Amino acid sequence: MKLHFLMPHMVLLIIIIHELFCIHISAETLVSSPQFSPITPLSSSMPRQVEEENHQKDYSHKKVLLVLVIIAIALSVLILSILCLWIYHIKHPSKSKRKNVLNSDAEKGNPPAQFLSKFSSIELVGLKKGCIPIIDYKKIEKSTNNFQENNILGIGGFGCVYKAHFDENFDVAVKKLHCHTQNAxxxxxxxxxxxxxxxxxxIISLLGCSNDGDMKFIVYELMENGSLEAQLHGPSRGSGLTWHARLKIALDTARALEYLHEHCYPSVIHRDMKSSNILLDENFNAKLSDFGLAIIDGSQKKKNIKLSGTLGYVAPEYLLDGKLSDKSDVYAYGVVLLELLLGRKPVEKLSAAQCQSLVTWAMPQLTDRSKLQNIVDPVIKNSMDLKHLYQVAAVAVLCVQPEPSYRPLITDVLHSLIPLVPVELGGTLRV
Structure with a gap:
């Protein structure tokens, strides 16, 4: 504990002791002062005077004892108060400390060490703002084999993501953005x-960036198993994802969101939470990606934020009223949880002119245990503990509540899932 934290309490204690001793000294003065001593004109009154003096001494001793008791009590209260404040200080760190954690990350602002060492063989143009490696465009072009189609990993709103081979055993992902518009x-x-x-x-690691006129490039770590969307809704139809693997993905994603919402100051709202932005590495560890639409919580009040997101994941209050909060991310997370449980897309076409959202279709059946087992993804239907299925379904139902205040914090979601995930996958369940 720092000295400045204790100083006000030490000063208070000194003042209390000083005042109490002043009171004691005043009492002693009143008792011993000649002008207050009794007048004894006759010698016969001497024994009485001695008796009174003894009485006054006893009274003085009692006053001293009382002062000492009061000082002891005051000191005990002060120590207890300091202890309580110290415990509170430990359990509830100040905003400035939370901010320092984020700022220290910003000051580091470097790719993880295991990737930095591999950049030694790559020509770097420089460091953006002193921290982000700028990679020569020609190296980007060469590493993607001139952006050949067979190197495409995915397609986004403003461009494609390519697999790039920089060096032996060093593959990365490169997002190529067509920045012809201000939004891009x-x-x-x-x-x-x-x-x-x-x-x-x-959370996905940023390794560097590059540019060539209106073309901008972002280099990330490569996630070998692609996106959760491709795993669930691609050719394999989720066959590579077991029940426990899906729960681990849900847990990893919840941890990423908790970091953004609770451990960053100011907190960050992802605003584009969806299965295509959850990437999986070779061991199916999940990482949240694509922060182009992310905003600092509170900034939407200072300037006009354009309504953005993906149909099926956008929270109703944001879609209808433009109200955005961390609970908007929780809603989208609930939709992803339903995808993991049911193996269905967030929006499905019923006809050329009609679509149905997964939330609307699933809600009546999620709360009915007799129906829930019938809508679970067939890939995992016979490989789960039914009690765990009901718990995960209950969490998903809470996350997609229309009223934001009824949705849980992502921290609560995280603590609900940890006991359902095996220890070797990052939970506390012993199988």
Whole structure:
């Protein structure tokens, strides 16, 4: 504990002791002062005078004892108060400390060490704002084999993501952005800025960036198993994801969101939480990606934020009223949880002119245990503990509540899932 934290309490204690001793000295003065001593004109009154003096001494001793008791009580109260404040200080760190954690990440702002060492063989143009490696465009072009189609990993709103081979045993992912519009440029700058400040095991690592006129490039660590969307809704139809693997993905994603909502100051709202932005490495560890639309919580009040997101994941209060909060991310997370449980897309076409959301279709059946087993993804239907299925379904139902205040905090979701995930996968369940 720092000295300045104790100083006000020490001063208070000194003042109390000083005042109590002043009171004691005043009492002694009143008792012993000649002008207050009794007048004894006759010698016969001497024994009485001695008796009174003894009485006054006893009274003085009692006053001293009383002062000492009061000092002891005051000291005990003060020590107890300091102890309580210290415990509170430990359990509830100040905002400035939380901010320092984020700022220290921002100051580091470097790719993880295991990737930095591999950049030694790559020509770097420089460091953006002193921290982000700028990779020569020609190296980017060569590593993707001139952006050949067979190297495409995915396609986004403003461009494609390519697999790039920089060196032996060093493959990365390169996002190529066509920044012809202000929105595209803003998303590029926003993603680079945010990812340079946040570092978490369940958030994608930024390795560098590059540019060639209107073309911008962001280099990330390569996630060998692609996106959760491709795993669930691609050719394999989720066959590579067991029940426990799906719960681990849900747990990893919840940890990423908790970091953004609770451990960053100011907190970060992802705003584009969906299965295609959850990437899986070779061991199916999940990492949250694509921070182009992410915003700092509270900034939406200062300027006009354009309504953005993906149909099926956007929370109703944001879609209808433009109200955005961390509970908007929780809603989208609930939709992803339903995808993991049911193996269905967030929006499915019923006809050329009609679509149905997964939430609308599933809600009546999620709360009915007799129906729930019939809508679970057939891949995992016979490999789960039914009690655990009901618990996960209950969490999903809470996350997609229409009223934001009824949705749980992502921290509560995280603590609900940890006991359902095996220890070797990051939970506390012993199988």
């Amino acid at each position: 440029l803003r998303e590029f700058e926003n993603e680079v800025d945010l990812l340079s400040k946040v570092q978490h095991p369940n």
